Amino acid sequence: MSNAYDIGLKSEVFAKHFLEQKGYTLITERYRAASGEIDIIATKDDFLIFVEVRYRKKKRDAIESITLLKRQRLTTAAQHFIANNSELIKKxxxxxxxxxxxxxxxxxIHHIENAFGETL
Incomplete structure (x- = not known):
């Protein structure tokens, strides 16, 4: 792995396979909106799930790297996705x-479900 971008891509591949093994259905990867990017969007049961993937040298650093600003950007990007995918929300x-x-x-691999404790 030569640089941060490559590490990020490989981390997303690992996360994608991990989620698929847990029964998630992947909808899209690297969804871009004006406010930012969502690494993985998936479904499982009645849930539409927006997934942030983080890789750092230490687990603690990975957790701490998700700042309030990052959470706000993810939420805004998720709202954009929802506004453009109403049929998916019905399911x-x-x-x-x-x-x-x-x-x-x-x-x-550490998976934190409902990591922010909030819904849209």
Whole structure:
């Protein structure tokens, strides 16, 4: 892995496969809106799930890297996606934000469901 961009892409691939193994259905990756990007959008059961993937050398650094501003940007991007995908919302009316953490100091993928404790 040569640079931060490559590491980010590889981390998203690991996270994607991890979520698929847990029964998630992937809708799209790297969704871009004016406010920012959502790494993975997926569904499971009645939930539409917006996933932020973070890789850092240490797990603690990965958690701390999701600032209030980052959360606000994710929320705004999610609102944009929802506004443009009303049919999907009818099938999956519940919304949550998950975080998948990968770190150099651990071979374990950490998945935090409903990480922000809020819904739209």
């Amino acid at each position: 999956h009316p519940f919304i949550r934000f998950d975080v998948v953490l990968l770190s150099k100091d651990s071979s374990i």
